[in-house]
Amino acid sequence: MKFETKVIHGGTQEDPYTGAITTPIYQTSTYHQQTLGGHAKYEYTRGENPTRFALESVMAAIENGTDGFAFSSGMAAIHATMSLLKAGDHIVMANDVYGGTFRLVNRILTDLGITFTAVDTADSVALQEAIKPTTKMVYLESPSNPLMHVTDIAEAARIAHDAGAIAVVDNTFASPYNQNPLDLGADVVIHSGTKYLGGHADVLSGFVIVKDAELAARIKFIQMSIGAVLSPQDSYLVQRSIKTLSLRVQRHNENAMALAEFLNNHPKVGKVYFPGLPGTPDYEIARRQMRGFGGMMSIELQPGLDVKQFVENLDVFLLAESLGGVESLIEVPAIMTHASIPRDIRLANGIKDEFVRISVGIENIDDLIADMTKGLDAL
Ligand SMILES: Cc1ncc(COP(=O)(O)O)c(C=O)c1O
Structure with missing residues (x-):
């Protein structure tokens, strides 16, 4: 399926229960479970919601990933991704990321024992030199914000992988229409859905998309545990917008x-x-x-x-x-x-x-x- 078709038909956009071609807003916090301890498909909206699932599946489709996760803002998506790290880990981060991303790393993660080095990730020599034995993540934006620097994503991912780290790309500026970092070797793609995906300056949202089953399971666990999920109403709004992306x-x-x-x-x-x-x-x-x-x-x-x-x-x-x-x-x-x-x-x-x-x-x-x-x- 080509991109223009995927934004409309990709993922599971049709409501499986009624056939409604627009996914309904399942405005519920909890679900009636038929049997005790039966592990129903839907138990509680922080973990499962059909409107959010429909949006997450189209995001996975248009970023050529296997799994997408929707959060209440771009920062919540970035925080969830950073939560893959633990004390003692090191991040190599682009030196002109969004100010809020820098603040999260510089003011919150460092207090938790995670260290970082900020470099121009478009300079592959500087990127390579910033890698330490404890580096677990290379984090970049391309084009970057606001210098519009373009990093060779395939090269950055190669450097990350050689060091045993994952490559994370905030793809907000490009949008999935212009660029698919997973195809270039990145492990995780992030979006502030508040921007091109929402597209009408009326809703906050954030996304994490991956193509690896183990990473998907870890992000799912973090999303459900930290709880900054996208609401059913906002999931509907963003999915509606993606159709015209x-x-x-x-x-x-x-x-x-x-x-x-x-x-x-x-x-x-x-x-x-x-x-x-x-x-x-x-x-x-x-x-x-x-x-x-x-x-x-x-x-x-x-x-x-x-x-x-x-x-x-x-x-x-x-x-x-x-x-x-x-x-x-x-x-x-x-x-x-x-x-x-x-x-x-x-x-x-x-x-x-x-x-x-x-x-x-x-x-x-x-x-x-x-x-x-x-x-x-x-x-
Ligand atoms: C590139 C980029 N990433 C992430 C964010 C954070 O997204 P949000 O405002 O949806 O939390 C922004 C916000 O401006 C951004 O420009």
């Missing part, structure tokens, strides 16, 4: 490509970070491992231009955190999404104070370019 991401890809070219030629823009612009190593790797370049980019204005005035001047691009929705958003990572990373570490990792991150929506491209022209001309 391919159409939406096609338009995100087209609009972002056109906007990146426009900004790249604008005299008031200093630099555009977008993997679809030729002439960078990111572009060459992205062309090999992605089907489209995605809807995310970052820019730097020319030195001395006022970032605050620029982002506040726009009308169509809304000043807001998050990404991947139908509406175009703009934000300043140093003050918003990445404020939880200490400034010295943030700067050392190349995330400058004046960086602007853009989530290109699916509006008409002429309106997006007109809005940017207005915002830049006013500076």
Whole structure:
């Protein structure tokens, strides 16, 4: 089945009990068990829920995994994955991950005795050098957030596996339409479903997808034990959105490509970070491992231009955190999404104070370019 068909028919989307083509919202916390100790298929919604199961199965299908797990947010999915680790284990992590991921590792996991090294995972020599005998996980985002660095996922997975570690990829920025890390050798794929999968800026969710039975059993146990599962209502909303994922991401890809070219030629823009612009190593790797370049980019204005005035001047691009929705958003990572990373570490990792991150929506491209022209001309 091709991707565009899988988002609609993949997994178990039809309700097995009634034949309803839209999975009903099974709004129940518990289930009537016919026999005592009989191990019914459905016992309690934290462990089992048909609406969540339907969504989890389509997520496994579109990420080419065997098992998918739905959580109440992207961070809950990341926490569940990190819960595979124990005291004494070491993580090699990309140095420009989402600020909340950095905070979880830096402020919570380190207190539990888990250590980490942050490196540019796009640099395979640096990645190899960061590996220790205790390394159990290589964790990366590609494209990364907000530098849009592209890591060669197959190479990173090879380095992880040679060290006896697992390779985990947060695939939120690409979306499963543009990239399937499990096919490239990753062991675990993570999504903040709050972004492209939900797609309408109205629901939080997170996903873990694996292709290995032992990992699947461990994640299932963690999901049920920690309990940050996605509710039946939200499972329904995300599954509904996934049916249009391919159409939406096609338009995100087209609009972002056109906007990146426009900004790249604008005299008031200093630099555009977008993997679809030729002439960078990111572009060459992205062309090999992605089907489209995605809807995310970052820019730097020319030195001395006022970032605050620029982002506040726009009308169509809304000043807001998050990404991947139908509406175009703009934000300043140093003050918003990445404020939880200490400034010295943030700067050392190349995330400058004046960086602007853009989530290109699916509006008409002429309106997006007109809005940017207005915002830049006013500076
Ligand atoms: C790449 C990435 N991963 C994970 C998350 C966390 O997801 P959530 O906000 O759904 O918890 C975010 C949030 O912005 C993100 O951008």
